[in-house]
Amino acid sequence: MLIPKNNANLMRTKILIKLAESYLTDKFADADRIPLELRPKETQPSRCCVYKDRAVLKYRCMAGLGHCPEEETDELKTLREYGNEALDRRQAPKNKLSVIDIACSACIKSQYVITDVCRGCFAQPCRLNCPKEAISIVNGRARIDPDKCVNCGKCFEVCPYHSVVKIPVPCEEACPVGAITKDEFGKEHIDTEKCISCGKCLASCPFGAIVERSQMIDVMREIKETDKKVVAMLAPAVLGQFPGSVNSLVCALKKFGFSDVMEVAVGADITTQKEAAEFIERMEEGAKFMTTSCCPAYYRAAQVHIPEIKPYVSDTKTPMYYTAELVKKSDPACIAVFVGPCLAKRAEAEYDPNVDYVLTFEELGAMLVASGINVDECAEEPFGLVSHKEGRQFPVTGGVAGAVASLVGDKVEIRPEKIDGLTKENIKLLKRYAAKGSENNMLEVMCCEGGCVSGPGCIALSKKAARAVDSYAATGEPLTFETKIGEK
């Protein structure tokens, strides 16, 4: 998808930068000016007036500080207080996507509307093909009764004049698991039981009404206010996210205060080895197929929404898991921070005792901008543990299956298939595969279309990032079953 950055996303980046700056300069003393600075009086309001814009910005700032806007009890509580509360907490805020109700524009529910283009024709295919008799002719034009309409889209398909338009609700359309729905007032709500934390709703809402709790402040506090060693674990999708070499980024992060920087591609190497071994074993036991398990949004979707596929999901842990295990093995007292493109990793981290915090590339970028660090001007510093070609290629669709296939070789027959993007259609496809089998036996499932390089926490364009990933992978040594990982 090549959609130039939109205002809602751009504003989120600005908010994070402002918050990081506010923390670094005076620990939120002036944080309540942020909405005013971002929406000065003289600017053109994007909602009804600048005051509403600012009110929404305040809620978005709350989320940036790790608070959930839905939990607000006192509207007069200042951002400064919220900031201080963030500094007082000792546990990472729980992962949660939520809707800012005053920002939600309550997009109209009925999804099909007949426009004035309708000629009131004699054939009336819309009326005759409607399975619910929801269409009647009023004043010479077809009209849909919203109470009867089930949004099947038949009328849309058959109208010879293209007079039927589909008005989508972007967040509901984007959510692959039906976790976001309207309340009686038309505002959207997220069902946390169903939510797989993929972030598709957040990326798709044109009103910037969906937010998730950031852990950026918590990480900065650990770095600046404690003596603990804070280790950054960079997801393999980091390539291309910050211009300059990935080795300069190591130095940039140390300048910020991280004590060490690890490549999660190292953990991805371990995942590759274990998953390849598991694949061989499962195939020898006669399994129909196996699916990958490293995408946390898919993993959760399999648990909650596609239970029939559970027996086929690999039991191998994710690259983040193995990397954090290595980090904690060498220093159990350190703070391990995963930095990646993914919101669902926050949910995964809650079940992983070795991972303390999760940041997105966007949040890390905001921290670097606020402290004036330019990655490109930093010296190059090597990683302590160097990753291999296979681990490096994980973040682009096809990369995980490709890595596993290269290790499996001709030990057993492997026929990889990419499930590129966890859409409603692909969930149906997976259900069908679980029931009837697939002609392929290695299914790689990526929730984000194109792979992790298209994740909601990315900065760079996915196309450019994918190129950077490919050329980095090309410089890596090939991995084998015998390669010892975790030894310097």
Next chain:
Amino acid sequence: MEKIKVRICVGTSCFVMGAAQIQSLEFNAPADIADSIEIIEERCMNLCKDIKVKYNRGPFVFVNDRLIEEASYEKVINAIREEIKKSCEK
């Protein structure tokens, strides 16, 4: 006709603030300008450091000699169109 040089700053500040998205010009520039531009990735030009409020005016993009502050995809495209018009009038 000489190509219009579009220099996009890819210093960390500009890149994070939105230059990354302006790079989509490389892939899907509108047909009327696609053949008349040359896109150059520029390292930090220190423009962010000249200004009182350090990063607030980024991302910075030059379209030929013209500096665009708080550049967006749309702003850059408009500037390119104006440059094309100017060179046609010459």
